Amino acid sequence: xxxxxxxxxxxxxxxxxxxxxxxxxxxxxxxxIDWVSAAVALLLEGLLLAWCGLTxxxxxxxxxxxxxxxxxxxxxxxxxxxxxxxxxxxxxxxSITEGSVALGLAIGLRVLAIGIPGIVLLATTDPTxxxxxxxxxxxxxxxxxxxxxxxxxxxxMFIDDWQSLALARRARGVGDGGGLRGRARRFTGLAFALLVxxxxxxSKLATAMExxxxxxxxxxxxxxxxxxxxxxxxxxxxxxxxxAAAITAAVLAGTxxxxxx
Amino acid sequence: xxxxxxxxxxxxxxxxxxxxxxxxxxxxxxxPGERVLxxxxxxxxxxxxxxxxxxxxxxxEDGDETGELFIDGQRPSRARGRVGLVLQDPDSQVVLAxxxxxxxxxxxxxxxxxxxxxxxxxxxxxxxGLDLPLRHPTSALSxxxxxxxxxxxxxxxxxxxxxxxxxxxxxxxxxxxxxRDAVLRSVQASGATLIVIEHRVAVxxxxxxxxxxxxxxxxxxxxxxxxxxxxxxxxxxxAAGVWIPSHPPARPDRHPWTDAAGxxxxxxxxxxxxxxxxxxxxxAVVVADGLTLDVRxxxxxxxxxxxxxxxxxxxxxxxxxxxxxxxxxxxxESLAAGRxxxxxxxxxxxxxxxxxxxxxxxxxxxxxxTVHDELAVGPRALGLSPAEQTDIVDGLLHRLRLxxxxxxxxxxxxxxxxxxxxxxxxxxxxxxLLVLDEPTFGQDSRTxxxxxxxxxxxxDTGTAMVAVTHDTDFVTALADSRLILAAGxxxxxxxxxxxxxxxxxxxxxxxxxx
Numbered sequence: 170x171x172x173x174x175x176x177x178x179x180x181x182x183x184x185x186x187x188x189x190x191x192x193x194x195x196x197x198x199x200x201x202i203d204w205v206s207a208a209v210a211l212l213l214e215g216l217l218l219a220w221c222g223l224t225x226x227x228x229x230x231x232x233x234x235x236x237x238x239x240x241x242x243x244x245x246x247x248x249x250x251x252x253x254x255x256x257x258x259x260x261x262x263x264s265i266t267e268g269s270v271a272l273g274l275a276i277g278l279r280v281l282a283i284g285i286p287g288i289v290l291l292a293t294t295d296p297t298x299x300x301x302x303x304x305x306x307x308x309x310x311x312x313x314x315x316x317x318x319x320x321x322x323x324x325x326m327f328i329d330d331w332q333s334l335a336l337a338r339r340a341r342g343v344g345d346g347g348g349l350r351g352r353a354r355r356f357t358g359l360a361f362a363l364l365v366x367x368x369x370x371x372s373k374l375a376t377a378m379e380x381x382x383x384x385x386x387x388x389x390x391x392x393x394x395x396x397x398x399x400x401x402x403x404x405x406x407x408x409x410x411x412x413a414a415a416i417t418a419a420v421l422a423g424t425x426x427x428x429x430x
Numbered sequence: 431x432x433x434x435x436x437x438x439x440x441x442x443x444x445x446x447x448x449x450x451x452x453x454x455x456x457x458x459x460x461x462p463g464e465r466v467l468x469x470x471x472x473x474x475x476x477x478x479x480x481x482x483x484x485x486x487x488x489x490x491e492d493g494d495e496t497g498e499l500f501i502d503g504q505r506p507s508r509a510r511g512r513v514g515l516v517l518q519d520p521d522s523q524v525v526l527a528x529x530x531x532x533x534x535x536x537x538x539x540x541x542x543x544x545x546x547x548x549x550x551x552x553x554x555x556x557x558x559g560l561d562l563p564l565r566h567p568t569s570a571l572s573x574x575x576x577x578x579x580x581x582x583x584x585x586x587x588x589x590x591x592x593x594x595x596x597x598x599x600x601x602x603x604x605x606x607x608x609x610r611d612a613v614l615r616s617v618q619a620s621g622a623t624l625i626v627i628e629h630r631v632a633v634x635x636x637x638x639x640x641x642x643x644x645x646x647x648x649x650x651x652x653x654x655x656x657x658x659x660x661x662x663x664x665x666x667x668x669a670a671g672v673w674i675p676s677h678p679p680a681r682p683d684r685h686p687w688t689d690a691a692g693x694x695x696x697x698x699x700x701x702x703x704x705x706x707x708x709x710x711x712x713x714a715v716v717v718a719d720g721l722t723l724d725v726r727x728x729x730x731x732x733x734x735x736x737x738x739x740x741x742x743x744x745x746x747x748x749x750x751x752x753x754x755x756x757x758x759x760x761x762x763e764s765l766a767a768g769r770x771x772x773x774x775x776x777x778x779x780x781x782x783x784x785x786x787x788x789x790x791x792x793x794x795x796x797x798x799x800t801v802h803d804e805l806a807v808g809p810r811a812l813g814l815s816p817a818e819q820t821d822i823v824d825g826l827l828h829r830l831r832l833x834x835x836x837x838x839x840x841x842x843x844x845x846x847x848x849x850x851x852x853x854x855x856x857x858x859x860x861x862x863l864l865v866l867d868e869p870t871f872g873q874d875s876r877t878x879x880x881x882x883x884x885x886x887x888x889x890d891t892g893t894a895m896v897a898v899t900h901d902t903d904f905v906t907a908l909a910d911s912r913l914i915l916a917a918g919x920x921x922x923x924x925x926x927x928x929x930x931x932x933x934x935x936x937x938x939x940x941x942x943x944x
Contacts, residue, residue: 297527319525325569326521328709330794336751337795340787342811342859344778358797365841366793373522379486380515381525381583382539387510392534392547 177222180293185302186401187294190408191286197412198279203426204271206419207278213411214286221289231292235284243277282415296321301395311389319378323370327363334362433462433623434512434590436483440497442648443478443487452478454496454648462590465617465624467634467656470644471670472844472874476627479644480595482506483625484515501591511540514584518596518872520576525583529555529571530564532579536587547586554586557619558612572737574605578612585616592617594626598633599872602737602900606633629874630673631660643667671846671874679879681907682886687728696765696863696894697725697748697773703756704740704747714755717743718915721757725863727764730885730895730908735915741898742790742867744915748896749787749865750774765862782808786856790867790898792848796840801832801851804840808859826854830884846877853881857888864888866897870904882907 179187194210223231246269253268300318303309338344338355347354378384419425442454453475460466470476481487482499485506501509514536517523526532533551542550551564558578571579577597584592594613598606614637617624628634641659645651652663660667660674668677703719717740725731725748733741746752747759750773760771765784769776773785789795798804805826809819827833830850835843840851849869856864864885870878885908889895899905905912 295527297531322524322527322569332706333789333791333794336746337787337789338797339751339778340749340781340785340789341795341797341855342779342782342808343797346777346779362797369793370522373517373519374525376481376486377517377523377580378525378535380484380517381536382510382587383525383535385510385539388541389538390541390544390547392531392538392544392551394544 177293178220179217179289180222182404183302183306183395183397183401184290184294184299185306185395185397186404187290188299188302189405190411191290193405193408193412194286194415195283197416198283200416200428201419201426202272202275202279202428203419203424204275204278205422205424206415207275207282209418210411210415211278211282211285213414214282217407218285218289221293223289223292227292232285232288235281235288238284239277239280242280243273245273246276247273298393298395301391301393302397305391305395306397312384315378315383319374320371323367323374326370327367330366331359331363334359334366432590433464433621434501434509435462435503436460436591436623436625437500437503438497439499441482441499442496443475443482443493444496445478445493446491451475451494451496451648453482453644456497456644456649458642458650460623460625462623463621464640465638466626466640466642467631467638468625468627468642468644469631469667469672470651471646471672472846474644474646476644477595480515480593480625480627483591484513484593485509486515511587512589513591513593514587514589515593515595516577516580516584516597518599520573520580520600523580523583524568524571524576527568528564529560529562529566529568529579532568533582533586536583540587550586550588551582554582554616557585557616558582559608559615572605574601574608574737577601577605577609581609581612581616585620588620589622591623591625594624594628596627596629596872598628598630603902604736606630610634610637629671632673632675635660635675668875671876673875678903679875679882682883684886684908685890687890687892694727694729694764695724695762696727697762698760699723699748699758700760701757702744702747702754702759704743704752705755706743706752714753716755719756721913723911723913725894725896727862727894728889728892729910730889730897731911731913732905732909733896733898733913733915734900734905739915741915745865745867745896745898746787747774749785750776750781751787779811782812782859782861784861785863785865786859786861788852788856788864788866788869790871792852793841795852795855799839800837801840801843802827802836804851804855805858808855812859822858826858830854845872846874849873849877849881853884861893863894863896866895866899868898868900870899870901878903 194214198207198210218228247265248263250269250272252264252266255267256264257267257270258265296318300314304311304314335344338359343355416425436458438456438458441456442451444451456479468476468479478487483501483506487493499506501512506513524532525535530551533554534547537547537550555562558581560575560578560582568576568579581597592613598609601609610633613624624638626634626638635656638656640654641656642653643651643659643663652659660676664674664677668674699721701719702721703716704721705714705716707714721744723731733744735741743752747754753774759773761773767784769780773781776784796804797807802823805823806819809822814822827836830853832847832851832854835847840848843851853869869881873881882904885895889908895908897904897908
């Protein structure tokens with residue numbers, strides 16, 4: 170489950186700083202629904218992408234989900250969203266107004282502006298380094314962080330297990346037939362079998378970890394230092410800057426629309 | 431550093447929810463630096479003892495303890511870091527994603543200062559002979575390498591007692607030697623006490639000083655220098671399922687099936703390429719190609735070769751479960767019986783009477799809540815009447831000595847019983863061809879002999895068999911022809927087959943134990 174991570178300026182940043190940036194921008198953009206703040210944030214993020222070290226292919230492949238989700242959100246809001254302002258088009262329950270177009274644009278851009286930093290964070294961060302950061306910089310409990318990290322390794326086995334289970338069902342004569350209902354029943358059966366298998370794997374892994382001294386209340390040391398340096402602080406400030414710029418631009422443009430107001 | 435001293439005074443343990451103790455009345459004294467092999471039939475509590483020594487048995491909620499068990503005069507749970515345990519399953523012991531981090535994990539938990547951890551990691555990796563970069567991904571290791579990694583993780587903790595619980599049961603022959611030699615080198619260097627559990631005595635016989643045989647009824651059956659115990663107790667141990675070199679399990683007599691009708695060809699692979707389609711991809715990644723072999727009624731073909739050469743993938747392809755990645759795979763008319771020549775296009779139900787597959791991990795193929803229902807799955811899918819189903823199920827229960835377990839959950843059976851059941855479920859629909867993936871992994875000599883006898887009977891009545899196996903005893907007992915896959919010289923994906931089918935003079939061994 171370890172992604173291939175190419176050395177880059179962003180890959181060297183402490184994962185905790187990256188996490189903070191992604192959270193800051195998301196929170197700022199959640200406060201309002203308008204197109205100016207999202208567009209400004211997206212533009213500034215675009216400038217930073219040059220340092221993320223992803224190839225064009227990696228970038229498009231990984232961010233594909235948000236590029237699909239954004240136009241979809243935009244379109245549905247334009248067609249079915251809350252109407253206001255001049256009516257541009259209307260047919261049955263579908264109506265397009267100036268207000269719904271602006272809202273759609275705001276939502277589409279927002280999905281991109283929140284999704285892209287999150288995905289770039291994941292694509293340039295090794296899970297082990299993130300765990301080190303969470304435990305050493307943020308002081309989250311080691312038991313929890315390392316347990317989750319070890320569990321993550323099991324996820325990679327799910328795919329193999331799922332394939333083996335499906336093949337075994339075919340070999341047992343219950344791998345096809347029964348139409349849609351049979352398909353649904355098989356899926357449920359497979360999912361349950363996978364769950365049983367995973368629990369067994371998990372408990373074996375827990376024993377192995379305990380045998381290596383994990384899980385006691387004694388203090389532990391960390392083989393890999395996770396340092397939060399000046400550069401990491403600057404990155405967080407940069408994230409704060411993007412969030413502030415987006416909000417300021419929206420307020421100045423008069424499009425700021427606080428969600429709770 | 432000194433080896434640890436182990437003392438047991440009338441020690442015993444009963445797992446919560448069980449009526450009988452797993453271990454009872456154990457008296458034991460093991461000196462620092464001793465190398466001990468622990469034997470005993472399955473159910474004698476060997477693993478329980480190892481878990482107890484490693485301090486991972488749990489507390490009062492998990493079971494009841496009697497007597498005393500000490501490591502250097504301390505309770506095992508307080509002797510953290512003095513004891514290191516390596517378990518049987520290579521996959522379940524890898525904790526972290528990178529080799530160096532995984533070895534460092536134990537040191538971190540013991541609060542070893544950072545400056546000291548990395549020299550320890552490098553030294554431990556050198557001791558087990560894993561010459562890999564520290565950032566090497568652990569998911570790319572073979573089974574033998576994973577076991578050596580687990581051992582390195584234990585050695586880096588610098589324990590005074592190294593415990594190995596069947597560390598080589600799931601490895602190919604090369605992996606077994608790799609791991610054993612790594613263990614020896616390291617305990618020689620550190621002077622640690624060593625306790626090993628292993629069914630296959632031959633691997634450890636000449637490197638341990640002492641053998642202890644646990645009695646399933648409680649206490650110890652035999653304890654002494656290796657040779658004395660193996661001579662005095664050899665027969666008894668062999669009967670209990672321990673692999674003793676001087677008492678090999680009986681090999682079945684073969685009475686070759688003669689093909690009267692001349693319709694013996696079931697499957698023909700011609701220049702076959704095999705591979706799996708990775709998650710979210712369309713094209714299969716070929717792991718072996720240029721495979722040519724015939725599968726004939728009443729004949730056993732074994733497939734062997736190092737890990738990663740595509741043995742299992744080939745077996746699954748021959749079994750009609752994976753589509754060929756290239757070349758030809760054609761079912762003969764006597765197997766296809768009107769269903770077309772490409773097995774992977776047959777319906778799931780059509781496979782039942784034609785090709786039966788026994789998976790490497792029996793747990794992958796269990797579908798029902800009881801042994802009885804498990805056996806009925808196939809006959810029911812064939813649409814047999816309830817009376818016919820009962821006949822088949824009862825017959826198999828009796829034949830494979832599973833009667834007393836008819837109501838048990840398949841997941842709760844022992845390793846040997848699970849294997850018997852997984853074979854029985856396949857036999858329930860009387861397939862013409864049996865495909866088995868590592869059928870003898872982790873079997874003791876008794877269950878091994880039973881399985882081989884059963885397969886010999888099936889072969890003699892005209893069933894064909896294809897088995898992926900590392901087990902040379904199995905090959906000599908049953909193989910009519912052998913296919914050896916070899917890793918190709920180029921990259922990790924494209925592999926070449928060396929030698930193709932290697933015909934072995936049929937039935938080299940027809941006698942019993944020699």
